[in-house]
Amino acid sequence: MLSRRDFITGTTLGIAGLACFGPFAVSVRAAELFPKKKQRVVVVGGGFGGATAARYLKLYDPGLEVFLIEPLRQYVTCPSSNLVISGLLKMPAITHSYDRLARQGIRVVQDTVSAIDPVARYVEISKGKIAYDRLVVAPGVDFSFDLIPGMDAAARAKFPHAWKAGEQTVQLARELAALKKGGSFLISIPEAPFRCPPGPYERISMVAAFMKRTNNRGKVLVLDANPDVVSKAKLFKSAWADLYKDIIEYTPDVSLKGVDAGKRRLTTDKGELTADIINIIPEQKAGALAFASGLVTKGGRWAAASPLTFESTLHTGIHVVGDAADRDQVGSMPHSGFVASSMGKTVAAAVVALLQGKEPQLPSLENSCYSQVSDTESIYVTGVFLYDATAKKLVGVKAAGSASSGREARYTQHYRDWQTSITKDTFG
Ligand SMILES: Cc1cc2nc3c(=O)[nH]c(=O)nc-3n(C[C@H](O)[C@H](O)[C@H](O)COP(=O)(O)OP(=O)(O)OC[C@H]3O[C@@H](n4cnc5c(N)ncnc54)[C@H](O)[C@@H]3O)c2cc1C
Structure with a gap:
C-alpha cells in the first residue's frame, strides 16, 4: 500500500515519484466539481463492468451519490460485433446510450479520468476533480x-x-x-x-x-x-x-x-x-488508467485485486472489475462481458456493505x-x-x-x- 506520505512524495516533491505517477497525478489546483453531500461512489468506465456496478450501487442503496465517468456518448458491445462484421446485424443492434442510467439517478459524466489520488480520494477529469468515498475502476483492456x-x-x-x-x-x-x-x-x-x-x-x-x-x-x-x-x-x-x-x-x-x-x-x-x-x-493488458494510477504490480499486465471484494491490493478504497482485473489473483473466470457484469453486481454489494460498516458477502460469479x-x-x-x-x-x-x-x-x-x-x- 502507498501511504499519503509516499503519494505526496510521488506527486509534488520527488522526481523518482513523478516517474511513477507522472502526468497522471491529480493536480492539487484542480477545482472540485461537485461538492460531496452524502456518501459517494465514483465508477470509472461505462462498459459491462462499470455500468453494471453503477446501476446496482444505486439499486442497492438509493441514498448513495453514484457517478459514472465514461468518455463515449454511446457504448458499442463487443458481444455480437462479429455478427455485424458478417452482415447479419447492423451497428444500432449493438449500440447503447447512457440515458436510462442517468434517469435512474446516476450522474453520468462524459469525460476521461486522467488521474486518481488514492489517498485524498479524488479522480481528475478535464475540468477538475471529483471526490469519492469508494472508487470502482473498470477501464477494460488496452493493446500491446x-x-x-x-x-x-x-x-x-x-x-x-x-x-x-x-x-x-x-x-x-x-x-x-x-x-x-x-x-x-x-x-x-x-x-x-x-x-x-x-x-x-x-x-x-x-x-x-x-x-x-x-x-x-x-x-x-x-x-x-x-x-x-x-x-x-x-x-x-x-x-x-x-x-x-x-x-x-x-x-x-x-x-x-x-x-x-x-x-x-x-x-x-x-x-x-x-x-x-x-x-x-x-496481446492485451489492463486499460491504461490502471497502469497510470499504480493499480498494476511492477512488471504485471493486469490490475491486482482481492478475490473477495475486488478491492485493489495496492490502494485501499479502489475496486477493480471487468477485464482489467488480474485473473491469476482474482480467479479463473474468462475475460467476458458476462463475468464483468457479474463482478459489477458483486462489487456493488460489497461497496454498499463496506460503506455501512458491514461484512461483505462471499462472491459468486456466473458466465455464459x-x-x-x-x-x-x-x-x-x-x-x-x-x-x-x-x-x-x-x-x-x-x-x-x-x-x-x-x-x-x-x-x-x-x-x-x-x-x-x-x-x-x-x-x-
Ligand atoms: C469480438 C468480441 C466478442 C465478444 N463477445 C462476447 C460475448 O458474446 N459474451 C461476453 O460475455 N463477452 C464477450 N466479449 C467480451 C466483452 O466485450 C468484454 O469482456 C467486456 O466488454 C469487458 O467489460 P469491461 O467493463 O471490463 O470493459 P469494457 O466493456 O471495454 O468497458 C470499459 C470502458 O471504460 C472506458 N474507459 C477506459 N478508460 C477510461 C478512463 N480513463 N476514464 C473513463 N472511462 C474509461 C472505455 O471507454 C470503456 O467504455 C467479446 C469481446 C470481443 C472482442
Whole structure:
C-alpha cells in the first residue's frame, strides 16, 4: 500500500515519484466539481463492468451519490460485433446510450479520468476533480502494439483489431462486404489470455459464413499463436469441418514476428504472407488508467485485486472489475462481458456493505457465452465461480459448468435473448 506520505512524495516533491505517477497525478489546483453531500461512489468506465456496478450501487442503496465517468456518448458491445462484421446485424443492434442510467439517478459524466489520488480520494477529469468515498475502476483492456515490430499508426489503420467494438467493427464489415471473388481474410490471434476466449473463433466462423452465403469462394487464413483453439475447441472445429472445409485454413502455434503496412505483408516464424483483409488482434493488458494510477504490480499486465471484494491490493478504497482485473489473483473466470457484469453486481454489494460498516458477502460469479458458428446455428458454454479458501481465489464449480453438445438454431435465439437481457441489465 502507498501511504499519503509516499503519494505526496510521488506527486509534488520527488522526481523518482513523478516517474511513477507522472502526468497522471491529480493536480492539487484542480477545482472540485461537485461538492460531496452524502456518501459517494465514483465508477470509472461505462462498459459491462462499470455500468453494471453503477446501476446496482444505486439499486442497492438509493441514498448513495453514484457517478459514472465514461468518455463515449454511446457504448458499442463487443458481444455480437462479429455478427455485424458478417452482415447479419447492423451497428444500432449493438449500440447503447447512457440515458436510462442517468434517469435512474446516476450522474453520468462524459469525460476521461486522467488521474486518481488514492489517498485524498479524488479522480481528475478535464475540468477538475471529483471526490469519492469508494472508487470502482473498470477501464477494460488496452493493446500491446509495441510487441509487434512495425505495428505503427499506418499498420494499425490498415490491419484493424476490432477488439473494441466501434469504428473498426464498421471498417471490417465494409472491407468484407467489398471483398473480391476468391479473396482472402487473414486473422492473427495472440497468445491467451485475451478478452473473450471464443471471440476470434466466432469471428472466423462468421467470416466463413459470409463467404459461403455470398458464394465468394474465398479463404479465411487463421494464424493462431496458441497450440489449439482456446475455447469450445471441439464445437468450433466440428462446425468448421462440417461447414467450411474448403474455406478455413487454420494454423496453430504461429508467432507473428512483424508487419509491413506499406507492403501489406506479415512476417511469422512460419514464413511471410499477405491477404486482401488483414485483422490483427494484439496481446492485451489492463486499460491504461490502471497502469497510470499504480493499480498494476511492477512488471504485471493486469490490475491486482482481492478475490473477495475486488478491492485493489495496492490502494485501499479502489475496486477493480471487468477485464482489467488480474485473473491469476482474482480467479479463473474468462475475460467476458458476462463475468464483468457479474463482478459489477458483486462489487456493488460489497461497496454498499463496506460503506455501512458491514461484512461483505462471499462472491459468486456466473458466465455464459454464446458463439454463432453459421448463419443460423450457435454453441455455448456456461460456468459458475465461487471462492475457494484453499486456492484463495474464485474457482470454477465443476458440476455447474456445461457446454452445448452441438450447434443448434435455437441457441441462436438464446444468444439474441441473452444480448437483450444483459444490455438491459447493464444500461437500464
Ligand atoms: C469480438 C468480441 C466478442 C465478444 N463477445 C462476447 C460475448 O458474446 N459474451 C461476453 O460475455 N463477452 C464477450 N466479449 C467480451 C466483452 O466485450 C468484454 O469482456 C467486456 O466488454 C469487458 O467489460 P469491461 O467493463 O471490463 O470493459 P469494457 O466493456 O471495454 O468497458 C470499459 C470502458 O471504460 C472506458 N474507459 C477506459 N478508460 C477510461 C478512463 N480513463 N476514464 C473513463 N472511462 C474509461 C472505455 O471507454 C470503456 O467504455 C467479446 C469481446 C470481443 C472482442
